Amino acid sequence: MSTAEPPSSAPSPPAAAPPAVVPPAVREIAAGYAFAGPALDLGAVLLDGTAYPDAQVRIPLGVLNRHGLVAGATGTGKTKTLQLIAEQLSEQGVPVFLADVKGDVSGVAAPGTPSARTAARAAEVGQNWSARGCPTEFFSLGGRGAGIPIRATVTSFGPLLLAKVLDLNETQESSLGLVFHYADRGGLELDDLKDLAAVITFLTSPEGKEELKGIGGLSAATAGVILRSLTMLENEGAGAFFGEPEFDTAELLRTAPDGRGVVSVLELPAVQDRPRLFSTFLMWLLADLYQELPEVGDLDKPKLVFFFDEAHLLFKGASKAFLEAITQTVRLIRSKGVGIFFVTQTPKDVPADVLAQLGNRVQHALRAFTPDDAKALRATVSTFPRSAYELSEVLTSLGTGEAVVTVLSEKGAPTPVAATRLRAPRSLMGPVEPAALQALVDRSELTGRYKDAIDRESAYEKLAARAARPEPAPVPAPEPGAGRTGRPASRKGAEPEGGGLLGSLLSSPALKSFARTAGTQLGREISRSLFGTSKRRR
Incomplete structure (x- = not known):
């Protein structure tokens, strides 16, 4: 497990002059996110292109086991949203699992780089930004990549x-x-x-x-x-x-010595050409967690939050039995303290029965360049509660790092829909150097446990x-007509059918x-x- 570097302070961001007048609609939205308990800070309410830093959009920590959806077109900032949520969960002592399909999430292990752009974003959304990485473990499927191998029998x-x-x-x-x-x-x-x-x-x-x-x-x-x-x-x-050694999914539930949750990153770039395989392996991890964890009900904070990237690959071409099993797992794993965020382009990528279980929504921009895009946009708008926004217009005009948000309140009711300018992650927004990643893997206590494959005696052996x-000798039979003292006729053993x-x-x-x-x-x-x-x- 990596040890994050100590916090390094960025240059003080320029003070952002708050808008002279906060519209009533913004005040009403902000009131829906004024939670009393611990929460994750996503960003500031956005209205007509203006961010209001005093109107913060947040997710209560205790409802993250109610699952969620992060959606949006390619290049709209979904990966950075995952990073933002993951590092705040880690700070709150919650372990996190991230599937890194493109290879650009590894930066969560390293402190971010201060820049004028980061300082400007922090000022716009009322964020006290400082650079800090998270305690991180890197895994790979079967050793295809630099991470610690994950295998299953x-x-x-x-x-x-x-x-x-x-x-x-x-x-x-x-x-x-x-x-x-x-x-x-x-x-x-x-x-x-x-x-x-x-x-x-x-x-x-x-x-x-x-x-x-x-x-x-x-x-x-x-x-x-x-x-x-x-x-x-x-x-x-x-x-x-x-094969073996088989990965113990309890490894995903660890915390660092300083109390922060460990962020487990599954590196998948080496198997991008096998999407069905890696999406199904992610489901195996969830199914195994469901089987192994005890019932705990609703907790003050989840035991683990699991981000399921490229979720559409899991559902594409799935059998009825498979979809039923996914739906039941998502429905029941909540009571075991595990939250799941599905990450995909549009909500229509997720079956309705599963989508109904996802109480927390972060919807990045959608594009409407084709009739199919327009249809997907209308379907997405229909999944949100009523709001003060014209969502069909807002969703096509959001910039990178902006999203429409609605979550569950501490009482389990949906919050008002809020267009949001999101905070900047404190960790590195990009991949770490390969040498640095390999060094983190080599130092991990899990490497010696899972690195080398073992071929034990099993069905084949x-x-x-x-x-x-050797075959037992055949029992001799007397020749026809032979008496008690007759000698038995010789017999040849049957030759095996097939070779090898x-x-x-x-x-x-x-x-x-x-x-x-x-x-x-x-x-x-x-x-x-x-x-x-x-x-x-x-």
Whole structure:
């Protein structure tokens, strides 16, 4: 974990002359954000191009587990909004998770650079700006990047999430669930992709089909589709994301020695070409947190706030079962003290059932260059409560670093809609140098725990070991017509069907015996969450 540098003061910003007259509409909006308890400061109310520093827009700390949405067109300042919220949460002792898809969030670990532009923005919004970085951990998926590797076993990832990664249809997803069911109850650990491939191949053999009689069947065509998808995933280098040591999501809940929350940044630029994979991995992190954390109800401050960037990738092409699982997870994880902010371009990227759970909204500018853009603008306006603004005009005229905001009050009621000029982050608004990032990773206590992959004995090795055992000698049978003293006729052992390891596996009597035993061990079946995930602790 990095140790943030001590605060460094910027030159005193020029005093901003407050507007001579504060319009009644601004006073009314500001009254809706005058919270008594701790809150995050977003910026100043904006009306007709003028910011009013005495009218502050804020989010109560205690409602951040009610989830939120940060939306807006590319280049409107969404990333800086995430950074602003993340560093204030860290100051309040709340751990934060940020997915860094473009590689420009790493600056949260370093103090910002004082500049005339930053000083001017601070004066406009009434901010006492000083540079400061946050205690930060950097992660990467499977070691694809400089961060500490995050891996998951196939067993814990579960059939629903893996079906999403493999782009399976609902029938194929159901068949994959059957494979997991068989492996779970048979004690066949699915740590990596080769484990899963070995089990699927066995279940399409005559012996495997016999084992599945009581619980369904796996067609050769469906198995072929799944195996081809697994092969493609492996060839793309994604096999490194599955395996051990499996990441413990409790690592995301840590605080620094000075009491500030640790900001966990998942570096994703190295896997930008696999959007389905990284968006589904983010969902695995959330599902695992949901499964592991106890119920706590509403707290004074959340245990973790999770920013889910490029959220539209999660929902695109998702099956009905997958969408239902997302909706239920978002609805229920609130009571476990976790807040989720989905980050995307327009609210229509998020299904209505999920959008209904997002009580805090920060909407950056939208563009209306095409008929589809205009339709998206109208849909966005319809999701906001009534306001003093003509939102269709405001949303197309906002500048970079400005947004329309509405959040939940301390009593859970929506606040007035407020066009807002946002504060400047105190941390570096840009990526840190690669050498500095690598140094932070090397110093982390988590690096030694997760850096090196481990290939333990699991389904593939168990099947291979049983196939390698010598076959028992056949019981001799008397020749036809031979008496008690007749010599038995010699018999040749049957040759295995197919070649190599797979052929040996499928024809091994030892494996057949093992499969029959495994298929009856119902008591060993692991339980799975509503998302099909499961943590296998060793």
